Each structure stands twice: as C-alpha cells, then as structure tokens.
Amino acid sequence: MKTVRHLAAVSAVVLSLVFAAPASAQFVVFDPTNYAQNxxxxxxxxxxxxxxxxxxxxxxxxxxxxxxxxASLPYSSLQTIQQSIAQTQQLLNQAQRIAYDVQQIDQAFSTQYGGANMAASSAALIDGARQRWQNSVAGFQDALRVQAGIVQGVETARSEASALISSSQSAEGALQASQAGNQLLALQSKQLADVTALLASQGRAQSLEMARQAEAQEQAREQMRRFIAPGQGYQAGHVSMFHN
Missing domain, CATH: 1.20.5 (Single alpha-helices involved in coiled-coils or other helix-helix interfaces)
Structure with a gap:
C-alpha cells in the first residue's frame, strides 16, 4: 500500500508540473516529411x-x-530606274524620217522602196535615191544616239547596283531582303531593255541601208536600160540648101 501511495504522489506532482508550465516552454516538433514537401x-x-x-x-x-x-527597305532605286528607261524610250521615239511604226514603214516601202518606176523621169529617180540615202543616214544617226544614251547610263546602273547589293547585305528582315532583290531584278530588266533598244536601233539602221542598196541596184538597172534602149531611127527628108 505504501508503494501505491508513492506512485500516486509522483504522478500528481508530474501532472501539476505539466499543466503549470507556461506556453513558451512547450517543445517544437520538426516534421522532415512536411519540410521536404514544402x-x-x-x-x-x-x-x-x-x-x-x-x-x-x-x-x-x-x-x-x-x-x-x-520593316521596309530605306533605300529605293525604282525612280532612277524608271527615269533611265524613260530616257531610252524618248530616244526611240525621236527616230527620224521612218519611225518605229508599222503603218509608216509599210507606206514608206510601198512608195520609196517598191522598185524603180519605169514611168518616172530621171529627176524623179534621182530624188528618190536621195530620200533613201537620207533615210539610211538618219537611221545610223538614231542608232548612235541610242548607243550614247545607254553608255551614259552605265555609271548610273553601276552605282544603283552597288547601293542595292549593300542594302541587301545589311537587310534586317525578310521584307527588306525581298525588296532589295526585287529592285535588283528591276535593274536587270532595265539593262535588258537597253540591250533591246540598242539592237532595235542597229537593226533599223541596217535594214534601211540594205533596202537602200537593193533599191539602188534596181534603179541602176532601170537607168542602164534607158541608156542603151534604141531611140528613133534616122528618117530621110527634104532639106533645102538654098533659099530663093
């Protein structure tokens, strides 16, 4: 009985200490699983x-x-290219005498290059030959003017090509690169147009000269025919030697 009373007394003391302890003295429990999850x-x-x-x-x-x-390309050469093409077109439009017109060409060949007119006078034949010679001279002069205009535009084309290539290499986006490429194509088209104009002017001059030579041969045959054609033969008649 004494032992039981001793255990009961100890238990009472422990309980009194636990319930009498302040809140700050309570122990903090560390939960590793909760910490790892956090x-x-x-x-x-x-x-x-x-x-x-x-x-x-x-x-x-x-x-x-x-x-x-x-972003758009900050540099544009389209205006310069268009001006150069317009200058070449203007030179072609200034063709002298027989221009680049189908109806005018047909009319000129039907009147001036249609073969020697056997009924025309010698003066008319000479005048026709002079007109054809003037047509050939005008054609060669027009071809030289077109050549001079194209040569003068070579430096402009070189400068524009250099600027466009530089702009293409420094393009920041697809649109700028595409615009630079399109302008380079436009410049190449301009150069092809110049070559076409040059060939057209040279071909016109050569065609006029060949037509003049062909007509000159025909006219020479007609003049030779007239020179050797027999005239009216001698006919006898009465001639009075003395007058009464």
Whole structure:
C-alpha cells in the first residue's frame, strides 16, 4: 500500500508540473516529411516562374523579328530606274524620217522602196535615191544616239547596283531582303531593255541601208536600160540648101 501511495504522489506532482508550465516552454516538433514537401512545392513554383519568363522572352524576340520582317527597305532605286528607261524610250521615239511604226514603214516601202518606176523621169529617180540615202543616214544617226544614251547610263546602273547589293547585305528582315532583290531584278530588266533598244536601233539602221542598196541596184538597172534602149531611127527628108 505504501508503494501505491508513492506512485500516486509522483504522478500528481508530474501532472501539476505539466499543466503549470507556461506556453513558451512547450517543445517544437520538426516534421522532415512536411519540410521536404514544402521545399519541393517551392522549387516547382520557381520552375514555373522561370518557364513563364522564358516564354515571355521568346514572344518578345518573335515580335521583334516580325517587326524587322515587316520593316521596309530605306533605300529605293525604282525612280532612277524608271527615269533611265524613260530616257531610252524618248530616244526611240525621236527616230527620224521612218519611225518605229508599222503603218509608216509599210507606206514608206510601198512608195520609196517598191522598185524603180519605169514611168518616172530621171529627176524623179534621182530624188528618190536621195530620200533613201537620207533615210539610211538618219537611221545610223538614231542608232548612235541610242548607243550614247545607254553608255551614259552605265555609271548610273553601276552605282544603283552597288547601293542595292549593300542594302541587301545589311537587310534586317525578310521584307527588306525581298525588296532589295526585287529592285535588283528591276535593274536587270532595265539593262535588258537597253540591250533591246540598242539592237532595235542597229537593226533599223541596217535594214534601211540594205533596202537602200537593193533599191539602188534596181534603179541602176532601170537607168542602164534607158541608156542603151534604141531611140528613133534616122528618117530621110527634104532639106533645102538654098533659099530663093
């Protein structure tokens, strides 16, 4: 009985101490599992934030690239190219005498190059030959003028090509590169137009000269025919030697 009373007294003392202790003196319990879960949650949240930041950066780069692709080329040579083509066209339009016109060519060949007119007078034949010679001279002069105009534009074409190549190499986006390429194609088209104009002017001059030579041969045959054609033979008649 004494032992039981001793245990009961000890228990009462312990309980009185526990309930009498202040709140600040309570022990903090550390839970490793809960702590690890909290750390993992924080790491996942940080990774999501980093992913969002990376996505925003990629979108910003995409918008910048789109803006560059939509930016126009600051340099344009189209006006210079158009002016050069217009100058060459003006030289062709200034063709003398027989111009680049189908109806005018047909009319000229039907009247001036249609063969020697056997009924025409010698003066008319000479005048026709002079007109054809003037046509040939005018054709060669027009060809030389076109050549001179094209040669004068060579330096302009070189300068524009250099500027366009430089702009193409420094293009920031697809639109600028495409515009530079299109202008280079326009410059090449202008050069092809110059070559076409040159060939047309030279061909016109050569055609007029060949037509003149052919007509000159025909006229020479007609003049020779007239020279050797027999005239009216001698006919006897009465001649009075003395007058009463």
């Amino acid at each position: 750390v993992l949650t924080a790491a996942n949240t940080l990774q999501q934030i980093n992913n969002q930041i990376t996505g925003l950066q990629n979108q910003a780069r995409m918008l910048i690239n789109q803006a560059r692709n939509l």
